[in-house]
Structure formats: structure tokens, C-alpha cells
Amino acid sequence: xxxxxxxxxxxxxxxxxxxxxxxxxxxxxxxxxxxxxxxxxxxxxxxxxxxxxxxxxxxxxxxxxxxxxxxxxxxxxxxxxxxxxxxxxxxxxxxxxxxxxxxxxxxxxxxxxxxxxxxxxx
Numbered sequence: 001x002x003x004x005x006x007x008x009x010x011x012x013x014x015x016x017x018x019x020x021x022x023x024x025x026x027x028x029x030x031x032x033x034x035x036x037x038x039x040x041x042x043x044x045x046x047x048x049x050x051x052x053x054x055x056x057x058x059x060x061x062x063x064x065x066x067x068x069x070x071x072x073x074x075x076x077x078x079x080x081x082x083x084x085x086x087x088x089x090x091x092x093x094x095x096x097x098x099x100x101x102x103x104x105x106x107x108x109x110x111x112x113x114x115x116x117x118x119x120x121x122x
Contacts, residue, residue, distance in 0.1 A: 006116050010072065011051045013051075033098050036092070069117070083105070086102075
């Protein structure tokens, strides 16, 4: 898959989840288990910021810079690692449904990060 396509998919995902987190932070927190609402709101703001940066990285005719893509890859890796850590420690993501959805999202985020990294010119 072309790098620009993966970056746009990642941007759409970040923007979508960011909007959900900001529109319904209490609902998201309750769905996950014991996550504090302030954390969900903060993640929503961060996801929207990241989504905008992702979108801006492919808005022009130029190819995204290597450093930009590596930044996004590291962010995706961080999301996956933190999701797994929270589930394994039983912190905040404590409901079975929340754990299942969080794992599915982490898998998708990890796949996007991997595809971004693989699409980088060597």
C-alpha cells in the first residue's frame, strides 16, 4: 500500500477516535472500565493533533519526510505498547468489551505503523 494512503488512513483513524473521545468521554471511560475522563479528553485532543499532522504530511505534492514518518511510527508503537501494558496490569482498561476493542484498535494501529515503516524508502 502506498505510504500516502497509509498516512491518510492513520489520519482518518486518529481524527475519528479523537472526535469520539471528545464527544463522549464519560461513555468511553465507562466502556473501558476505570479510565479517568480527563485521560480520555487528553487522548482525544492528542489524537486530533496527531491526525492533523498526519494529514498535513501528505497534503502537498511532496513525499512525506522520513523523520515525519518515523515520528508517526513511534507514536503508533507507543499506542500499542501502552494498550498492552494497561490491559496486562489491569489499569483503566478493565471491562472485557473494553479490552477486546482496545486490542483490536491496537492491532490496527500497529498494522498502520508497520505499513508506514515498510513503505519508507531505504
